[in-house]
Amino acid sequence: MLHAAFAAALEQLPRHFERHGYDRSGTAELREAVAHWYERRGLPTPPDHILITNGAQHALALLARTLVSPRDKVLIDHPTYPHAISTFTAARARLLPVAVAPSGWDTAQLQAAGRIASLAYLIPDFHNPTGLCMPASVRQSLRLACPTVIDETMTDLALDTASPEPFAMHMPTAISIGSVSKSIWGGLRIGWIRATPSLLERVQQTRYATDLGTPVVEQLATAVLLNEGRTQRPGALQQLRSQRDTLRQALTEHLPHVHAPQPAGGLTLWATFPQPISSRLAAIAPDHGVSIAAGPRFGIGGAFERNIRLPYTLPPSQLTQAIRGLAQAEQALTRGATGAHGPAPVA
Ligand SMILES: Cc1ncc(COP(=O)(O)O)c(C=O)c1O
Structure with a gap:
């Protein structure tokens, strides 16, 4: 194209x-x-x-x-x-x-x-x-x-x-x-x-x-x-739908306590954790193969410590792998680990 x-x-x-x-x-x-x-x-x-x-x-x-x-x-x-x-x-x-x-x-x-x-x-x-x-x-x-x-x-x-x-x-x-x-x-x-x-x-x-x-x-x-009307391609939209479904399914399986409503469009889920762990989770996630943007990046005054943004822009297998990594990161956090990496870049 x-x-x-x-x-x-x-x-x-x-x-x-x-x-x-x-x-x-x-x-x-x-x-x-x-x-x-x-x-x-x-x-x-x-x-x-x-x-x-x-x-x-x-x-x-x-x-x-x-x-x-x-x-x-x-x-x-x-x-x-x-x-x-x-x-x-x-x-x-x-x-x-x-x-x-x-x-x-x-x-x-x-x-x-x-x-x-x-x-x-x-x-x-x-x-x-x-x-x-x-x-x-x-x-x-x-x-x-x-x-x-x-x-x-x-x-x-x-x-x-x-x-x-x-x-x-x-x-x-x-x-x-x-x-x-x-x-x-x-x-x-x-x-x-x-x-x-x-x-x-x-x-x-x-x-x-x-x-x-x-x-x-x-x-x-x-x-x-x-x-040519290429901004709305049925194949690309179908791919996004299926990636969104995979991501939500992986959350249900590996992070069932995380709440992430299904958006009617766009590229991201806005996930809510029960605890305010977002910045610490984003800091430790790269040790488990995942780079995410912490919730406070999306607000001012330190808001959104319970949130992370999860884009569904990767192929399904990588999304599932990423959520597994995130679940491992959360477990490590519970055991008291801290991250060695800086914050993830945001697009
Ligand atoms: C809401 C919003 N506005 C603007 C942009 C930037 O878009 P562009 O790549 O056209 O500069 C983005 C990119 O993520 C976005 O999400």
């Missing part, structure tokens, strides 16, 4: 040689393909409302640099995506966590926090790390008083439900960010921002300080893949 897309991209490349190749907003081909991707999902989108970035993390970093000043309050889901925490911390923002409970998002709490925040950052589609999907009723009623960044990186990973509608259908002022990293391949490093042309112009001005555009061949190949 990638080979064919890059072959098609190379065929198209010569028409870009007339220009210098620094494309501050993205190639016309990819901006149109992303706009069509929103349109197919029910949200009319002119291509000039799309800015191409080097992945969703880049999109978020650019938005933080454009919209956040030191000491601004930024509303975040709690738990949330760890690199979003790093981005807002680097922008010297004060984080305003609003709980994403096992039952989901609380509209009243979000709206109250939105009244005192300068920016909100939410992951309503198969939330990282919990896998939860914000119900349509909450999307329809949520009114936030501050500018709101909606991270839709996981939107195409619907496993037991239809893909959610684009959030901006309910909140037209939403600044949406997207990516093909999870739905196609992270190595493409292609993402985008969907926003008004005036905000995108401000983002482009900010961008000059660190980078001058996204590689053209990758953009052309991604446009081919989006136009």
